[in-house]
Amino acid sequence: MSPRASVLPFVPRSGLQSAARRPSLPDMNQVVAFDRETDPWTIRLQAVARERDRQAYAELFRHFAPLLKSFALSTSGMSSNALAEELVQEVMLKIWNRAATFDSAKASATTWIYTLARNCRIDLLRRKFRVHEEVDVDELWDFGTDPEELHDELYQKRIEVDVRESLRALPSEQRQIIAKVYMEGKSHSEVAEELNLPLGTVKSRIRLAMSKLKVLLQR
């Protein structure tokens, strides 16, 4: 039994397959990397939003809580277990409270939850270092989308798959630096110091990685 299943004994892993009573949830083992099916986590998140579905919420918890904890623990300067559990609880509570604001045309459930976690981490670090900034984190990091810029789920999914595949194809020295910036929240000079590399090398690896990930438009 995986450690995740033991956290929520009433939602055993096999529970996802016995979906006979829940025809809307696809079999997790059938979901391939890219297809027209809606992402299984997006479906659960929508069920939480529309029906306040606690079963779907429990499944989201089982999948995302251990990822959130891992994200919190990887943060530079935040290795405390208590803070990590705090982040998990805050983000999971926000998922419940804000599910109605989730829009699958803007992002998948995973991307939406990642942005909640990122913002929550900034908030926790502000509190930890007793920095009181006047603008709410969620306002400062909500750059919005004009309705005419919205695409659809399929388009979002294609970006997701492209980025996922290009990330896997990155040379490890580039991926390592990108991971330090995103997951550990380190500045470029902190990364340079840690890896004992010149700042210019760190920057050029980031530049190379971003061009391979094709996430920047032609400038």
Next chain:
Amino acid sequence: MNARTAPCFHPDQFMLSDYAAGSLQGAFALPLAVHLEYCEQCRTETGQLQEVGARLFEELDPVPVSDDAFEQVLRQIDSVEAHPLPVAPDITPADPSLPRVLQSLIPSGLDALQWKRIGSLRSSRLRFGDPAREVALQHISAGGKILEHGHRGAEVTVVINGSFSDHDGCYRAGDFLVRGPEDIHRPVAAQDADCLCLAVLEAPIRLEGWVGRLANPFMKIHPR
């Protein structure tokens, strides 16, 4: 927000990816968020840069949470459901023409702020709360010239409305520029309209020329 022409000057990819990663902390996130309100291109890029974070996130090695974590969250949910949080009233912005992200810093509009005048520049410090950087609105009246100056640290500026120019070009609403210590410039507002900018300063500016040298000891940043 009003129809605008697309900004010509943008944050570089490092600032954008740091913002998307949440590691661009402190007040520099503020002008960047303002720029994003004006710039569709950078919004798209930021969205895609967030996808990079999300894909790294989903591939983290899961770490088990404490045994009672789910129960604790459920208890909080039950209490929220039993006593729903009051819906925050929609606050009507005092000046809807200002960027959304600045509204909470300027709750009563520009006129209610305290302005300090230096020549044709009026400046008003905003209470943002970054202990290392000063955040200020800068207003240059039409045709106004600013003393030539350099910077001791990074200064990030975003134009909110109007325009100004220096030796590098003309900056219009939404344009984003970073000045380092080596840059000396002399901004001039357009002749036909006042120019309003948001500036975040890492260290005091260094005025050039005689007046500047005399004034220098009194130029200090005032983080609020």
